[in-house]
Amino acid sequence: MNVSYEWLRAFVPIDATPTQLRDLLTAHTAAVEGLVPLRSDLAPIVVARVAEVARHPDSDHLWVTKVDAGGELLEVICGAPNVTAGALYPFASVGTTMPNGMKIERRKIRGIVSNGMLCSARELGLGEDHQGILELNVTAAPGTPFLSVQPVGDVRLELDVGANRPDLLSHLGVAREITAITGRKWQLPDVPDLGQETAKPRRTDGKGTTAGIEVRVDAETKTRRYMGAVIQGVEIAPSPEWLVRRLEAVGVRSINNVVDATNYVLHELGQPVHAFDLQKIAGAVVVRLASPNERLTTLDGVSRTLPAGSIVIADADRAQAVAGVMGGQDSEVTNQTHDLFVEVASFDPKVTRVARRALGLSTDASYRFERGVDAELAPMAMDRVVRLITGLAGGSLADAPVDIVGQIPHGAEVTLRAKRVTQVLGADVPTDKSRAYLEGAGFEIVSKTDTELRVKVPSWRADVTGEIDLVEEVARFHGYDKLPVEIRPFRPTTTFDDPLWTVADRIREALVGLGMYEVRPMPFVHATKETHARVRNPLSENEAYLRQSLLETLTRRAEYNLSHRVGDVRIFEIGSAFARGKSAMPREQMRLGVLLMGRRRPPHFSEPQPPVIDEWDAKAVAEVAASVVHRGQRIELVPAGGGHVFWHVDVDGKRVGNVVRVALDAPVWAAPAFGIELILGDVDTAPPAERGKHSYIEEGRPATPPVSRYRALPTMPAAEIDLALLVPHGTNVADVERVIRSTAGDLLERLDLFDQYTGAGVDREHRSLAWRLTFRHPDRTLRDKEIEGRRNKILGVLEQELHVRQRST
Numbered sequence: 001m002n003v004s005y006e007w008l009r010a011f012v013p014i015d016a017t018p019t020q021l022r023d024l025l026t027a028h029t030a031a032v033e034g035l036v037p038l039r040s041d042l043a044p045i046v047v048a049r050v051a052e053v054a055r056h057p058d059s060d061h062l063w064v065t066k067v068d069a070g071g072e073l074l075e076v077i078c079g080a081p082n083v084t085a086g087a088l089y090p091f092a093s094v095g096t097t098m099p100n101g102m103k104i105e106r107r108k109i110r111g112i113v114s115n116g117m118l119c120s121a122r123e124l125g126l127g128e129d130h131q132g133i134l135e136l137n138v139t140a141a142p143g144t145p146f147l148s149v150q151p152v153g154d155v156r157l158e159l160d161v162g163a164n165r166p167d168l169l170s171h172l173g174v175a176r177e178i179t180a181i182t183g184r185k186w187q188l189p190d191v192p193d194l195g196q197e198t199a200k201p202r203r204t205d206g207k208g209t210t211a212g213i214e215v216r217v218d219a220e221t222k223t224r225r226y227m228g229a230v231i232q233g234v235e236i237a238p239s240p241e242w243l244v245r246r247l248e249a250v251g252v253r254s255i256n257n258v259v260d261a262t263n264y265v266l267h268e269l270g271q272p273v274h275a276f277d278l279q280k281i282a283g284a285v286v287v288r289l290a291s292p293n294e295r296l297t298t299l300d301g302v303s304r305t306l307p308a309g310s311i312v313i314a315d316a317d318r319a320q321a322v323a324g325v326m327g328g329q330d331s332e333v334t335n336q337t338h339d340l341f342v343e344v345a346s347f348d349p350k351v352t353r354v355a356r357r358a359l360g361l362s363t364d365a366s367y368r369f370e371r372g373v374d375a376e377l378a379p380m381a382m383d384r385v386v387r388l389i390t391g392l393a394g395g396s397l398a399d400a401p402v403d404i405v406g407q408i409p410h411g412a413e414v415t416l417r418a419k420r421v422t423q424v425l426g427a428d429v430p431t432d433k434s435r436a437y438l439e440g441a442g443f444e445i446v447s448k449t450d451t452e453l454r455v456k457v458p459s460w461r462a463d464v465t466g467e468i469d470l471v472e473e474v475a476r477f478h479g480y481d482k483l484p485v486e487i488r489p490f491r492p493t494t495t496f497d498d499p500l501w502t503v504a505d506r507i508r509e510a511l512v513g514l515g516m517y518e519v520r521p522m523p524f525v526h527a528t529k530e531t532h533a534r535v536r537n538p539l540s541e542n543e544a545y546l547r548q549s550l551l552e553t554l555t556r557r558a559e560y561n562l563s564h565r566v567g568d569v570r571i572f573e574i575g576s577a578f579a580r581g582k583s584a585m586p587r588e589q590m591r592l593g594v595l596l597m598g599r600r601r602p603p604h605f606s607e608p609q610p611p612v613i614d615e616w617d618a619k620a621v622a623e624v625a626a627s628v629v630h631r632g633q634r635i636e637l638v639p640a641g642g643g644h645v646f647w648h649v650d651v652d653g654k655r656v657g658n659v660v661r662v663a664l665d666a667p668v669w670a671a672p673a674f675g676i677e678l679i680l681g682d683v684d685t686a687p688p689a690e691r692g693k694h695s696y697i698e699e700g701r702p703a704t705p706p707v708s709r710y711r712a713l714p715t716m717p718a719a720e721i722d723l724a725l726l727v728p729h730g731t732n733v734a735d736v737e738r739v740i741r742s743t744a745g746d747l748l749e750r751l752d753l754f755d756q757y758t759g760a761g762v763d764r765e766h767r768s769l770a771w772r773l774t775f776r777h778p779d780r781t782l783r784d785k786e787i788e789g790r791r792n793k794i795l796g797v798l799e800q801e802l803h804v805r806q807r808s809t
Contacts, residue, residue: 004249010189011175039153048091070143077114082132166371170270180440195390201403211398233395271381272365307358324369411457546578550593568598597673618674
C-alpha cells in the first residue's frame, strides 16, 4: 500500500518527519518497508546568494550576477527581472540535470560565460511561474541543499498491510491509526474545486431509481450495498495540478478529471468508485449474475468470457462491468462523455475473489473488495466523489443518489477485562488507558467499570471478534517495547503436553548429547502381506508396507552411508512401528531406534586408529536411553543367551526393548553394526478391546496418550435424557459412570456430569448428581420405548450395585 506523507498530514496535522512517522507506524500498526522521496530530481539544487548584480553590456534584459553557491563566486547570466543582490535563490551548477531533462552546461551568452543557472519555479517543476526566479525566504548558508530547507518534495511510504486489515488500504485508515497513536484528531482534507454537498440518498431494498434510471440488485449476488448517482453536463478535461501530484504520490497516473476523482476517493477513503458514460447505458443498471458464456470487453481491451457465478453490472441489454474487478470498454468515460452514472458499492469478498482469479485480473478495486470494503463507508464516498466531479468537471447532480442496502455485517460488542489484559501482556495497563487507546482507534465504549469495558467494534474492523483481539489492540498502541520480556511463573495453557512428546524430547536431547544424529525416514518398507500391514494407497509399490521395527529403516540408512564410503554411523529415530493386529487396523507404537557402527571416537594424532564400536557400547547407550524414558524405575539389561539379540531391556519386570546385532548388506571393510530398539508407548489407534494393553510409560500420567481419531459425522438424530441421582457420600463418581456405561450399551454416545447439589430436599447421607446421557443409533431414529427401557435398566442396576437411586422431584 502506497501512502503519501503530505496527504496524511492533510488528514492529521502531525509534526513528525517521514522517518519518524515510519517508525511510529512500524511500531504500532504495520511495517513500513520503504520511504521513497518523490522529488529526488531536485537533490542537486542548492541555495545560492546573489552577491552582485549588473546590467549585461550587450543586452537590455540580461543581468550579469556574482553568485555564492558555497565556494568561490561564480559569474552567472540571468534574464529574470526580479534578481536582487543579497537575496537567496535555488541554483543549478554546471553538470546538473534539471527535472525537464535539460542539462546545465557552461555557456557563453552575448560574450560572457555563464557558470550555472538561477532557477524559476517552473524550471524546478514547482509551478507555472517562469517570469522570475524563485526567491527563497529561508535562513540558510550558501551551498545548503535546496530540499533540506524547502520541503517541496513529498515522500511515499510503502506499507506492508496484512489481509486482515483492509481498513489500512486508504489514507483514512492510516490517519485513524495516527490518531490512536498520537491523540491528534483527523479530518477529511480540504481540497480546492469541491462542489456543493449532495442530496441525501434515498435508501431502499432491492431496487430504486435516480434521475429516471432504474437500479436493481439481485439478491443472489450477495451485494452488501449499492449506491448510484447521475451527474449531467460534465466536461472532460485534464486534472488540476494538485490532483495530478496527489495521485502521482501514490503511484497512480492521471487520466482525466472524472477518472482521477474516482481514483482520488479510492486512495483517500479506500472505497472503489466507478463512473459509466450514461449515454452508453441502455435504460437501467442491474447488478446480477453473469449469464452462461456471456462476454465482455474490459477496459484493458481484452474480450473475456465471464466465469459462472461472477457478478456483473449490466444495463437492459448486456454486461457493462465485472463487479468489483474492472469496468467495460463499451461504457468507458471518454472526451465525448457529458453525463455520468457513478457507482459506489460493497460486494461480497469471496464472490469477488472467485471472479478475479477466474479472469486472471488484479486491480486496485479488486484488491480491496477481496479483503472487505466497509459498507458503512459508501455514503461518505458517494458525497465525496460527486462533489469532486462537479467541482472539477462541472455539471450537476441530477437527482438524489439511490442507496440499495443488503446484508451489512455489523460490529460485535465485546467485553474487555483488565485482568485479562494483565494476564496476556504481563503488564498492568489501567482501564482508562485501554479506553483511550480503543476510542482513539474508533472503537465505541458502550459501558465501563473499574475492571472492564464493554466495547462496540467499528464497522471497518471486521477482524476484531473477541476479547483477545481487543487485548492485541491495547498491546500495539501501548507499545510492544513497553511489555516485559522476562518469563512469568504461570503456564500459558491448562493443557498438559502429550506424555510421548515429553519423553521424546528428553531422549532427543540425551542422544544428541552423546554425539548422535537424528533421522526421520518414512515408515514404509518392502515386505510381504504375510508379515506386514499393507498401505491401501502407497506412495510406491516398492515400499507399500508399514514397518514392524524402526531398525528396518535405520538399516537402509546405514547401507546408504556405506555405499558412499561412510562407515562411521551414529543415528537414531523416534517414530512409529506397526504390528499386525486382530482387526484391519494395525497397532501403532511409538519407539526409539538406534544404530551404531564404526569407530568409537574420531581419529586423533594421539590415537590414529580408535577402537570400533562393539555390543558393550550399544549396551551403554541402551542404559542411558532407558533411564531417560523410565526415570525412577528399575532398569535391567538381561542377557538373551545367544543369537543376534545380546540383551533384553526390562523395566520393573516388563520387557520394553532389545540390544541386537544388525545384519547389513555391507562391504568387507565395514565394521559390525549394533541396534537398540525401545518401546515408548502405544499410539491409541487400536480397537477398544485391545486399547491400552501395551504401554510402558509410567509417570503418574496416562500411559496411553489420547489422540484424535477420524469418525464420520452422524446422520441420525440424538436422543438425550437427564438422570438426577442420589449418590451416597462414600460412592465415587467414577463407579457410577462405570455402571451407567456398562448398562447403557453401545448406543450411549456421550455421558456428561453437569450438576451437583446438597441442601434442602437431600438428606445428609447423600448428594444429588445429575448426568446427561446422549444416545444415537447409526442407522435409524431411536424410539421412546427404547430410551425408556434403557433408563429403567440403568436405574435398576445402580440401585442394586451401588445403592444409588433416582432423585424424586
